[in-house]
Amino acid sequence: MLKLCVAACLVVAGVSIPTDPTVTQVPDYFQTSYGPFAGVTKAGGAPFLAQTNPIYSQPTYVANTPLVTTLPISGEPHDGNIFDWMGTLTPYQPSPDGFGVDEYPLPPGANITQIHMVHRHGSRYPTSNSAISGWAKKIIQYRSNGTVFSGELDFLNDWNYQLGQAELTARGRQELFDSGILHWFNYGKLYDSASKIIARTTTMVRMLQSAENFLNGFFGPNWTDNATLQVIIESTGFNNSLAGNDMCPNAKNTSGSDAVDEWTALYLQKATNRFRNEISGSLNWTVDDTYNAQSMCPYETVALGYSPFCALFSWEEWQGFQYVNDLNLYGNYGMGSPVGRAIGLGFVEELIARLQGQIPNPPEDSIGFNKSLDDSAATFPLNQTIYFDFSHDNEMFSMLTALGLTQFGEYLSPTKPSADRSLIGSHIVPFSATFVFEIIKAPGPVRENRSKHCGESVYENTSEETTYIHLVINQRTVPLGQSISACRQRDDGWCEISAFIQAQKENIVKANYEESCFGNWSIPAYGEIRDGAIPKNATS
Template sequence: MLVFCVIACLVGASLQTENNLDVPNPTSVPDYFQTTYGPFAGATKAGEAPFLAQTNPVLHEPTYVPNAPLVTTLSISGQPRGGNIFALMGTLSPYRANPDGFGVDEYALPPGANITQIHMVHRHGARYPTSGSATAEWAQKLIDSRKNRTVFSGDLAFLNSWDYKLGEAELTARGRQELFDSGVLHFFNYGKLYNAASKIIARTTTMVRMLQSAENFLIGFFGPAWTSNATLEVIVESDGFNNSLAGNKMCENANNDNGATGDEAMDAWRAVYLRNATERFRRQISGSSNLNWTVEDTYNAQTMCSYETVALGYSSFCMLFTWEEWEGFAYMTDLKLYGNYGMGSPVGRSIGLGFVEELIARLERHFPDPPEDSIAFNRTLDEQTSTFPLNQSIYFDFSHDNEMFSMLTALGLTQFGQFLPATHPSPKRALVGSHIVPFAARFVIEVIHAPRPIRATRTRNGRTLDSVYEDRGGETTYVHLLVNQRTVPLGRSIAACGRRDDGWCELGTFIQAQRYNIEKANYEASCFGNYSLPAYGEIRDGAFPRNGTL
């Protein structure tokens, strides 16, 4: 396996922005601390500005647009009381804390216990469709069909004058707000941990939406002068570059789709849950055009609802679908996460492995030292304290939804690894994409120091015990994992952590479990082994089998 240096271009060379303007690159600042858009920023395009005060047909008070402006309270056919389709949009859902939790009680810190360190990984905020996505191509297909005299009627009549107004790959205003608000929230939660006597290093990648997300979060946390408090390390995100925040780029079988077993399941499920909607829409299309409306067209129309809402505030596409069809849409994301980035993929653990290796190093305050066949991070950066500090009390990293789910997979969270059938949603599944990696998702690992061991059971007969501490034992340190502000019970996946009421895990036990998880990833064989795409369901543990056979 080749290990590439992070340096994107020679020091002193100029960087190219998306506007093709030369931006000086100061020779005194290494490239990985440059926050101007460079050659690995990716293609972006600004979308049209929203005009919600004029275009929103839902508002009952025509002169009033609420300060949380997204129109997400639409009445959908079959919608249960209290239901909201924007909780069913999987990884395209606007951020909200997981409303249901992860099946464990949640407790305040016991007296005398202290949070001493946090490790946060944050997804970018709501964005426009990425470069090369099917969304823009589909929009152009519709517009071109009108030139060929296609006429839409019924629920689709708005398409006769509809125009595509979305940009490309960068954050929407909603996305910027999500990250700013999150920065403010994390300051209230953890601001005391910051040591004002020194600057921290936060990490993101070169993609524009990743830079925008990190900067908006840091403004929320520290204020407009955040550069006095933090230095942003910008790691190249591109094929062939080692980057633990974008582990798919350094994993060959993730890049060539040999790990994407979920695609097969998604295709099968899409044909099932959108069959009726596709027939419904076909009856509303006429004219001399040879437009052949397919299930894929229906799926693109459904996807457009979320993209337009987070960009423009309202979308006419949202009400085209029933509640049951939105439930089907949510399940599409779950199949993708499970089959392409989770326990159903041979590279599910490997994509997120670099983060686990770095997490152990940070917890133990040394540079990462995994086995030679499991190096899933950038060695150039991770072997010097200027780019991989070991003494911070707060660590902020910014990544993507799929990669973050793989990080949770690499941490061995088998509770999200239940097999998902491609024929119908599993009703009691723990893997719900909108609960785990919506826009602006975040997970936080708290390190908690306690003066004595904390009882595994904090209540008896429904009442909290007078003392949650054991009678014997010395100082003990715990790990507490929160995903979107809700506790994930580590003992449900890591048996050694025990079945604790609070879902915590003793630090040493947690670290030892992660060392086993590094081995379970079978990194070299999973990422670089010569194998073909396994059938959906053949992989159940997030890695290519060590015996080399499926």
């Protein structure tokens, strides 16, 4: 028992400890920091499952699911779930189908020596620029003026808007905490307990919450003993590689929204007509109203656990919703955008610098990062074995564009979705998405076609140490050779680090950063841009 003595001291086990008389003491029964009665503890060894797993299989990451996501949906196949088709509003799931390459364990003698992770924030409430809250006010206003809903829209007669704004929901906090635990199991052994790492996030509330919940899951509640969180200003005009759109004045000069509008008018035409027949009053229900109603489903589900809006739409209409998100990513942040590469360029420049162990030094007309922060070892360390960065869905997709991953850059028609397209937003940047770049050192060159040499050594007949990079998106391998020819068409999707670095140096030039972000050019029509950058000399 602690008791306050007259001379402004604490008596603990008979020993007087001087205290600051100006500081109010927390009673012992409210004290939660470790004290003299905490008991004896000892930390166990750090896991390294990504390396010790005898078969290549990322641990299953399925968060405890209190959400109601099994509603009966018209036309839904037996093995389908609409919550796999909510684009960037999809609650986290490992990529269900992979990215077209087999998964392989580490060969004997090979070691993961470093990881670079970019993590999206978790499930959140709508942002301040979302149309959702305004639409809700509109519905309530028309209802007060006599509009009555019937049929499947009957619930709107009593419905109220309950969503917050921009911060993480409980589900979002859980996603990041669970992700921290998952990646501790995979890579905990890489952490050097003798030094603290610097992790990076931005000043947005949901970004801070995401980083803190992840680090709590990875290190535990005393994570500040292991990591220092660098919080970079996220606002228009500030240089921030984790929010590259804010430092690119032309970031909004894209035409992806034209394709989005064209497709939305097509896929929601039937639903719009269906709902108009269930409304009496002065409300003129439009396609935009239908889209906002559909968007309420994922937002309410991750916030409240259930949404009556989900069952309003058919399986086909949910597939259409997914494609809206895909068109947005492709046309505004991907290979169909004149600034797609530029927005993600800063991260690529930083990744190459870290891989080479040097301060970033791109051409003067291609600096896509905060030079003040990245010129200092105190804020841009080069000796970490683990790097954690936290960013947003659109910016992360632009990072893939800047990396030259053309497998996600096929042209998307605004009127006819391709069933076998590679760009499926819910597979790439759902809530809490992760991009992990593993650096692997092998005692010799690993065979490109492992499947053809089953039962034989996975190594070529030479003992020259070889370093590879392995990209894992949402727990599944991305075959780098599918986009980067120098990486070659390997069974395992890896790429020799020297070939990868050289390819990225070329991609820095392809971004045409200065002209893309600061040039005076006319906005190209949707479909004119196919390589993620404004063409050279496009400035008028």
